Structures are given as structure tokens and as C-alpha cells.
Amino acid sequence: MRIKVLLGIIVSCFIFLFAGLFYVQIIKGADYKYKSENNRMILLPIEAPRGKIFDRNGRIIVDNRISFDVSVVYKNAKDSAAMINFLSDKLEVSKQFLREKMDEAKWQPYVPTLLLDDIGKDKAVFLEENSLDYPGLVISTRPRRFYPYHKYGASVIGYLGKINKDELSRYKHYGYTIRDYIGRSGIEREYDDYLRGHQGGMQVETDSVGRRKKTVSIKQAIKGKDIYLTIDIELEKYCDRLLGQRNGCIIVMAPDTGQIYALVSKPSYDPNIFVTNQEKAEVVNVLTNANGDYPLLNRAISCAYPPGSVFKIVVSLAALETMKITDKTYFNCSGSFSLGKASFKCWKKTGHGSQNIVEALTHSCNVFFYQAGVKIGVESIVHFAEELGFGKKTGIDIPGEIKGNLPSPSWKRKNIKEPWYLGDTVNLSIGQGFLLVTPIQLLRMVACVGNNGKMVTPYLVEKIEEVPVFNIEQQQLKVDEKNIKVIKDGLKRVVNDQNGTGMMAKVEQVVVSGKTGTAQNQTNVDHGWFSGFAPEKYPKVAVIVFVEYGGKGGYEASKIAQLVFEECIKVGLLKGTGNVESQ
Amino acid sequence: MRRQFKNFDMVIVICICVIFIIGLLFLYSASKSLEENVYEKRMIKQILSMLIGVFAGTIVFSIDYRKLLDLSYLFYWLMNFLLFFVLVLGAIRLGAQRWISIGGIAFQPSEFAKIIFILAIASFLGRRKESIENKRNIIKPLFLLGVPFFLIAAQPDLGTALVLIPVFFAMLFISGINVKVLLGFIGAGVMTTPFLWHFLKEYQRKRILVFLNPNIDPLGAGYTIIQSKVAIGSGQLFGKGWLSGTQNQLNFLPERHTDFIFSVVGEEWGFVGCSIVLLLYFIIIYRGIIIMRETKDLYGKLIACGVVSLLSFQIFINIGMTIGLLPVVGLTLPFISYGGSSLISSIMAVALLLNVGYRKPYF
Known part of the structure; x- marks a missing residue:
């Protein structure tokens, strides 16, 4: 008797799944088919700026500046060889390097793949002006750490480094991503949790050639917290x-x-x-202590x-x-x-x-x-x-x-x-x-x-x-x-x-x-x-x-x-x- | 000898073989578009895991299940120790930790905990079938459930921890507990759910909220659900054909070789393919129920019940989440999802079921 009840429950679970599949694939199937063929959704990250750091008198000692990155959406790049020649010439990087990056881009053809970051404003403007000739080329901006006092205060502030594989696997649950920087010493490290912002992103619908049609939803990036030091x-x-x-x-x-x-x-x-x-x-x-005087110490x-x-x-x-x-x-x-x-x-x-x-x-x-x-x-x-x-x-x-x-x-x-x-x-x-x-x-x-x-x-x-x-x-x-x-x-x-x-x-x-x-x-x-x-x-x-x-x-x-x-x-x-x- | 062999359930074994082969086909399809050699590595690893699973399953099968029951408490505490060890290791390494690595081979103790849990509960309930009516006696099995549940949930591996609960209640039910008492416990369980909320990690809470409303997190879990639904739905009746799913091949589906592999099946084989897979699973479950019914021994019945409900629940949750009907909790699809520990533990679970079926005439 009880076994029959158990069987009954299991059978109803299977019927539930069956009905669900029927609904999604048969009743709604055509809609989804249309979506998968004509509208493809992609995710574009929105980087969150890190919190700023101020001294005791409110002077900004650690800031963020805008950096310009060059990426390619592979699907849209009609003539990748010409693009490589153009970029290698203007950005002074080897063609081999760009070719490797372009191969990487093939694996995610609808999403911008980073070719070179922080190229400087002048070059960015120049590339932007010429981007019509090279479809698929994307110039984007993102916040980047800037230390206006350069070496002054470094022993307190510390520095950042790109997250490594081991750290990424450990901190993934806390929202770190492969492109993140993480504090390596000083205040940047001790207060990384606070300074770090939370990345946002956009879900964008693109048409079959990868043009963005509309933004389906957007999650704003949350800026990191500002920190005020006792330092003058x-x-x-x-x-x-x-x-x-x-x-x-x-x-x-x-x-x-x-x-x-x-x-x-x-x-x-x-x-x-x-x-x-x-x-x-x-x-x-600096990292290898080339001058023998341990600057990071x-x-x-x-x-x-x-x-x-x-x-x-x-x-x-x-x-x-x-x-x-x-x-x-x-x-x-x-x-x-x-x-x-x-x-x-x-x-x-x-x-x-x-x-x-x-x-x-x-x-x-x-x-x-x-x-x-x-x-x-x-x-x-x-x-x-x-x-x-x-x-x-x-x-x-x-x-x-x-x-x-x-x-x-x-x-x-x-x-x-x-x-x-x-x-x-x-x-x-x-x-x-x-x-x-x-x-x-x-x-x-x-x-x-x-x-x-x-x-x-x-x-x-x-x-x-x-x-x-x-x-x-x-x-x-x-x-x-x-x-x-x-x-x-x-x-x-x-x-x-x-x-x-x-x-x-x-x-x-x-x-x-x-x-x-x-x-x-x-x-x-x-x-x-x-x-x-x-x-x-x-x-x-x-x-x-x-x-x-x-x-x-x-x-x-x-x-x-x-x-x-x-x-x-x-x-x-x-x-x-x-x-x-x-x- | 021949009469004994009659009791060996070949149907279950054949169904699993077919499902496993389907799984390999889709593991290939899901990994093909990634960097070169990824699919090769994955398939070799999956086949190796299958061989290890068959080896481990043969051992589980060949030892009389009552002998396994005698050892079940020893296994149980050993398992809790391992789970605790995983937690401590995780705390030291500052982050989520589900794996233990021995001699370079990493495995997930929580996957095996499910089987040992079934043995321990069967051993407890089988022995006390008369006195289970007494309310005080239910505290002990609840304790047996609670220890591994919290250890696994803290890892954090909510999916695996949750599996223990329906398995536990199904076994209680089959053991002949007063239905009122059982319902009372389920009721109490539901009441404590808000309390459990506090124990969840933030990303786990988010997943549940996202299930209730996928639009609040369109980038993380919400994205996965939406893309998975588009993939399965666009398969329609007959699918786009093996290796031809655009969602799959164009890398729109995250985690499509593990928890979300059913989306690939749905996209490329359509409703027909999905139904075949569901049917194959159902045959296994149904044969399991038959074994349960024919076994006179309460211990055997309970073990069979545990395995049947374990497989049913995992299939139900996994497929349910790929079509957006259930929350994303991170459970594998037995015999199909990529992952050594999951495959090996599923084979061992079925070996336990076959073990009961094979020896049923003697009790």
C-alpha cells in the first residue's frame, strides 16, 4: 500500500516534468525557436570603480581614471587580417600577438574579446574615428586605478595585482571575476573587501549579425567604498x-x-x-628586486x-x-x-x-x-x-x-x-x-x-x-x-x-x-x-x-x-x- | 546458480548503459566547441570514472547488503569525519571547498555521503520497526539526518544536502511510521524553513530569489535559466539534430556539461529525445519499485526505497531546473552529467539496489 503511494508520488513527478517539457518545447517551442535564431542575448560587464582613498585633509590620494580598451566582436569582423595589420601598425604590437587574441575571440563570437587594454586616449580617439572601416572593432572604457601622488604614500597604500587562478577559484562565490584586480599590500589589500565594487552588467539582445538591438535588463555596478586615512x-x-x-x-x-x-x-x-x-x-x-634594495619591503x-x-x-x-x-x-x-x-x-x-x-x-x-x-x-x-x-x-x-x-x-x-x-x-x-x-x-x-x-x-x-x-x-x-x-x-x-x-x-x-x-x-x-x-x-x-x-x-x-x-x-x-x- | 542469476535485474543495467552512452554523446556535443582537446580530456575522464564506478559497484554488489548494514554506522561516522575535514580544509583555504584530494585524485565526499546515509537510516529504521511509533524515537533518526545535512550545506552544497531530506522521509514512510507523525514532522520542517534561510550563503539565497523572479539577476543564475529555457524550447518536437544546437555550439549555455546538460539534450533531440531519456529513467525507477515490493526483508525494502527516491529526486530537480520549473540548486543528472564523483556514486547506488534484488529470495 505504502509502496503504491510512493510510486504515485514518483509518477506524478515524472508527469510534471513531461508536462513541463511539452509546454516549453511544443506549446512555446516556436517562440523559443525564434528567439534562438533571431535574438541572441549576450552579457556585457559593467566594471565597478574601486573606492577612492583620501588623506586626513580630504585630498584624493588614490583615484580612478578612465582607460580605453580595444576589443573585437569576432562575428562582426569581416576581414580580420586587415584589422590585425591596421592595429599592429597603429598600436605597435606584434601581429603574432594579435593573431593569438583573434583566435581566442573565435570561441565567443558574439561577445567582445579584449585585444589590448589601456591604449591611451589619443590612440583610442584615432581608432574610434577609423572604426567604421573595421567592423567588429570596439573601443570601450573602464575605470582603472590611479595614484596621483605616484610613489609618495606607496608604503601605506600598497598596490594592486591581477587576480590569479587560485584566488579566483577561492573567491568566485564572492563575485570576483577573471579581470579583477585585487589588493596585494597595504591599505589596498587590508581593506580590499570594502574598496572593491560590485560588477554590474547588461543583458543585451543582438540580432543574427551581432548588432545590439535592445538592452533587456541592466544591473548597475556598485562603486566600492571610499576610505579616509589618518595620513597627511x-x-x-x-x-x-x-x-x-x-x-x-x-x-x-x-x-x-x-x-x-x-x-x-x-x-x-x-x-x-x-x-x-x-x-x-x-x-x-620591482618584483625581482633588480636594484637589490627591496622596494616592496x-x-x-x-x-x-x-x-x-x-x-x-x-x-x-x-x-x-x-x-x-x-x-x-x-x-x-x-x-x-x-x-x-x-x-x-x-x-x-x-x-x-x-x-x-x-x-x-x-x-x-x-x-x-x-x-x-x-x-x-x-x-x-x-x-x-x-x-x-x-x-x-x-x-x-x-x-x-x-x-x-x-x-x-x-x-x-x-x-x-x-x-x-x-x-x-x-x-x-x-x-x-x-x-x-x-x-x-x-x-x-x-x-x-x-x-x-x-x-x-x-x-x-x-x-x-x-x-x-x-x-x-x-x-x-x-x-x-x-x-x-x-x-x-x-x-x-x-x-x-x-x-x-x-x-x-x-x-x-x-x-x-x-x-x-x-x-x-x-x-x-x-x-x-x-x-x-x-x-x-x-x-x-x-x-x-x-x-x-x-x-x-x-x-x-x-x-x-x-x-x-x-x-x-x-x-x-x-x-x-x-x-x-x-x- | 542459474536461478540466482534470474534475480539479477538486467533491465536496469541495460537502461543505465543506454543512458550513459547518450550522456557521452552529449558531453561530446557540449564540449566540442570549446578549445581543442577539451572534449577529449572530458570524455576520457568520464569513461575512466565509469570504469571505476563499475569496479566499485561490483564490490558493493558482491557483499551481502546485510553485512554492509552491519558496518553502516562505522561508514556513517567516517563519512561525517570526512565531511568535517572538507569544511576545515575549506576554512583554511578561505573559500568554498567540496573536494578532497588523495594522491592527486580529487573526489567529493558529499556525493558518497548520500549512499552511506541511506545505509545508516535503513539500518536504524529496520531494527526499530515496532518502536518507531514512539515519538521520542524519531529524534535519533532526525539526528542521523541533521549531522550530514548541516556539514554538506555548510560546504556550501545546498543541492546535495537537500536530497537527503526527501530520501529520509520516503524511508520513514516505508518503514511504517504513523502517517500523522510523519506529516507532523514534514509540517515542522516547513515551519523551520524561514529559520534555515539564515544559514544559507548569500549566493544560495540569491538563487532561490532568482527562481521566484528571474529578472532580479539577469546576469548570473537568471541568465542561465533563460538561456537554458531558450535552448530546450527551441528544440521543439524533434530537435535541431545532434551537434547542431545553436545555443549549445555558440557557447550561450553556461555549465552545460555538468548541471545543465539536459538543455543540450533538449535543444538537439527535442521533445522526442527528452521523452526517451525520461522513459529510460522511469524504467529504472519502476524496476526499483518492483524490487522493493518483492523484497520481504524490511532492511532490503528500505535500502531499495532510499535508492529509488534518491534517483527520482535528483532527476526531478535537475530536469525541473533546466526548464525553469524549479530553482537552480546545483544537482547533477545521474549517469549523464559530467563529473567523476557523481557518476561513481550513482553507479554504486544502483549496485546497492541490484544487491537487494539479487538476494531477495533468501529472506
């Missing part, structure tokens, strides 16, 4: 020029919020080259270096917090420090004499910190370094950030297979040895001290369309404010004292504090650091300058930092502080 592009440009031919990086940040005002990594590249066909050689140059977040003397700030905090020393503790510097048979030198051969922590910071005395480091021990230094964000990512909202390396006895046992020696502690005390930090980590630490112990997460995106991105995260370190004051006193004197190592960074209108650093490396020429903030009490701007092979930090890096601070005043970031007049 003029400041960015200025910093980029300051570094000039030197490799290195400059970051300018608001210490109290984490907003990044400028982030420059040199050498840089022009992201425009990745979205046009004219610069293929340059793309290869973001030195601000993806490279780690020894921090050198800038790290003495961390050691100072550890020493004061653990109460192993106070501002009344004096150590003598004779120019060198002996540990067993080994001797560790101060940078000043004649020594600094007897000094307390403030003076030691001012003069960046190594011997003072050797003794302080030995006294407080490696565990405490590592603990405070961790608290201040070393050995982990800062969480800045662009991809590619690395953690650097914060060594500890257990790390050394595991990775070097050696015990931790007291000599390692001595090296760590002046920011050398196994310690590696990224410029953004170092800046964040200095900003935290300047900000009286409040630590922030650096970020670049202020809002997406009209929606603010709330990423201001503040974390108050559990440290004594008195200790911070002692360190800040030292940092002020680094720049403002007669003998301060960073006096090159001194600015007239506002009190700058900071610390210089020299990072020894495998080569003979050291890297130079300067990191500081202004104004001294409640800083509004924190700056880090890193110059690869820039020699002692005291000179080059501090000089650059001074110019950066002055530019910050000019662009209005230090308005209402110190002697800066509101402009």
Missing part, C-alpha cells in the same frame, strides 16, 4: 623627500591616539606601474633591526621600576666596562665620569647602562620590554607586520642552544645583540613614554565612507609616574642640552624630547635612529627616523627629525602647543 599626504611627501636617495623609514604618529600622520619607507615604488601595460619592465624590476613594519641606544629608555624604566636604581644612583664611566676577561666599551673613549640616570640618558652613556643592566638582570628587562610592546605586533591595520625578536634566556637555549651569559645582558642593555625591533614598535614605545605611560595601537584608517572606524585603544601601563618623569627629563635633555646626543633635533618653537640610537650590524657602517616627541609634556606628535647605514644616530637621523618636527608645525599638527602660533 603633504607631510608624507615631505618625509619621503627628506630621505631622498637614502634607504630607511620615517613614521609620524599621534602619541595619544595612535593615528599615523605619515609612514614612509624608502626606497619606494610607483603603484601605477602595476595597473597599466606600459610599464612592464619596471614591474619586473615596508621597512617601517616588515623589517626588524637592533634598536641601539633608543632601547636604553626601556632599561631605564626597568631599573627605576624595580627600584634597583633611583635618580640619585651614580655610576662611574671610565670609557669601558670589564666583565671577566671581556671589556665593553663606551662610545666616548675618555669616559663620562660619574653620572646619574638622567645624565646617562642625555649622553647616551653605554657604561652606565651596562652596570644598570647587570644590576637589574635580564628577566626584568625582558619583562618591561614585553610590557612596552616588543616581541609582538603592534596591530597596525596594514598587512605584513612582523614581531621582531625579543631574546630571553629560554629563547636562547631553544634557538641558539647556548645558555644566557651575563655578556648577553650587557649587550641587551644598550639594545644590541639578539634584540630586533621594527621601527613602528620602537616609535610606539617612545610615544608611550611621552604619553606618560599610555600605550596606543597605531592605525591608518579613520573612516570608511561615513562610518568611523573606532580603533583607538589605550592601555595604561602600571608604572610610577615619577619614574616616567625622570626618563622624560633625560629625553628632554638629549635634545636640548649642550652635550645632548640629539641636539640636532632641537626646534625653536616647541620643546622636542627624544633619543638617538646607533644600530651596529654586519657591515662597518651603522644604522642611525632618532625617535622623539613634542611638545615635551603632553606630546601631540611622535616621530621616528631610521636611516639604513646612516652612521651615528646623533647626526643624520636627528637632523632629519628636526625637519620633520618643523614640517609638522607647518602643516598644523602642533597647533596651540608651545610657542607655535595658530596659523
